[in-house]
Amino acid sequence: MPHPQDVPWLDDAAGRLIRPYTVSDGRTRPTAALDMLSMVRATGAEPHGHLGPEHTQALGLCERPTSVAEIAAYLRLPVIVTKVLLSDLVDCGAVATHAPRFDDQPTDVSLLEAVLDGLRRQL
Template sequence: MRVPAPQDGPLLDDAAGRLIRPYTVSNGRTRPTGVLDLLSLVMATGSEPQVHLGPEHTVALELCEGPTSVAEIAAHLRLPAVITKILLSDLVDCGAITAHAPAFHDMPTDRSLLEAVLDGLRRQL
């Protein structure tokens, strides 16, 4: 059984899966402080957080080097979307990342955009 060091990312075990409950990652919080959509794009600002953040925050921040959707980050972290939104909102609050709403708010059923997102998620899994 291999338990990764915190710098390796979320606490996962090859056989058992996640070793801590998702609500522990969010300190028991169930709602993000800001509004984030699954297709919201987040990106690192280059500013170092001045507050102590957990290992999942650190991994999420590393994933934000370029514009990345909330859904992609949730998939990489293997966390529920709501927990990922809480982590990302923490990073927004401390100025480490910026978040932008999806560009298609006028046409939320744009089939080509939805297919592109689906294709991107399939490549990540």
């Protein structure tokens, strides 16, 4: 992952050099259904059309499955702006998304009951 100081629109002394919503051309509605836990991964397909440097950086963060929240943190952008960038990448076939995978093992009922009992004793 790139070091935050390697991001071209950040400067240690000046801070952010570009307003966040400039990156998304003022758009606040992604075209793809993404939430903060959606996993995004590069497809290896060459993106069609013009991509800005922020798109390229986001694509670089998607070499392995990475959550939208992680990508937003690395880019130091609001999540909604990151969703717009990622949905642009989805639309041009450069990335694919899927819902996060949770452990398929059933929850241990005895553990949940012990937690509930402990909470009841505290009240």
